[in-house]
Amino acid sequence: QSVLTQPPSVSGAPGQRVTISCTGSNSNIGAGYDVHWYQQLPGTAPKLLIYGNFNRPSGVPDRFSGSKSGTSASLAITGLQAEDEADYYCQSYDSSLSGFYVFGGGTKLTVL
Amino acid sequence: QVQLVESGGGVVQPGRSLRLSCAASGFTFSSCGMHWVRQAPGKGLEWVTVISYDGSNTYYADSVKGRFTISRDNSKNTLYLQMNSLRAEDTAVYYCAKDGLTDGDPRRNWFDPWGQGTLVTVSS
Numbered sequence: 194q195s196v197l198t199q200p201p202s203v204s205g206a207p208g209q210r211v212t213i214s215c216t217g218s219n220s221n222i223g224a225g226y227d228v229h230w231y232q233q234l235p236g237t238a239p240k241l242l243i244y245g246n247f248n249r250p251s252g253v254p255d256r257f258s259g260s261k262s263g264t265s266a267s268l269a270i271t272g273l274q275a276e277d278e279a280d281y282y283c284q285s286y287d288s289s290l291s292g293f294y295v296f297g298g299g300t301k302l303t304v305l
Numbered sequence: 306q307v308q309l310v311e312s313g314g315g316v317v318q319p320g321r322s323l324r325l326s327c328a329a330s331g332f333t334f335s336s337c338g339m340h341w342v343r344q345a346p347g348k349g350l351e352w353v354t355v356i357s358y359d360g361s362n363t364y365y366a367d368s369v370k371g372r373f374t375i376s377r378d379n380s381k382n383t384l385y386l387q388m389n390s391l392r393a394e395d396t397a398v399y400y401c402a403k404d405g406l407t408d409g410d411p412r413r414n415w416f417d418p419w420g421q422g423t424l425v426t427v428s429s
Contacts, residue, residue, distance in 0.1 A: 229415035241417040
């Protein structure tokens with residue numbers, strides 16, 4: 194069971210907008226720690242998509258955006274494209290005794 | 306460009322040891338903290354361990370504490386993960402990743418970039 198909770202799957206048609214939620218607690222996201230997002234295309238290593246809650250690395254399209262509020266964060270993808278089909282993971286820091294860097298369980302995005 | 310290449314994975318019996326390596330290039334390795342993150346087959350990502358830029362500080366996930374040791378050789382631009390007393394649940398692809406945050410509070414850190422990963426299978 195992951196410290197950060199994500200929906201197992203989301204789907205959308207090409208051109209549509211989808212959001213992926215990442216729910217934490219007062220020992221991680223709610224404590225003010227930043228949330229970062231990664232995209233993992235099938236058979237490849239994860240790639241940084243969003244850092245520091247809403248910042249995009251160079252080369253990441255502005256169709257991808259991040260936000261954070263309270264104990265949750267969200268990744269939004271607009272203008273959905275077939276190549277966006279991938280697994281998406283959120284990551285933060287957890288200050289509990291057994292915590293350190295923590296991930297969400299991942300969300301599989303299917304482009305219909 | 307920044308590149309991380311892992312090696313050393315393979316099939317190993319429970320209770321045995323294995324050492325992974327991660328060769329770094331394209332950046333000043335000796336200035337960056339480095340991590341190992343693993344992914345069991347069909348599962349999500351799990352952070353394993355981190356080492357500071359000079360090797361003076363290391364931290365581990367509870368699941369590997371006391372069994373795994375992270376180290377680095379800055380003269381060789383190489384990161385290592387010594388894995389002892391391996392268990393079936395250690396079966397995973399192991400990725401090395403670079404600190405994304407170059408300065409400031411490490412609790413704000415992210416991982417960028419990642420290597421391609423090396424598969425470790427613990428089985429009799």
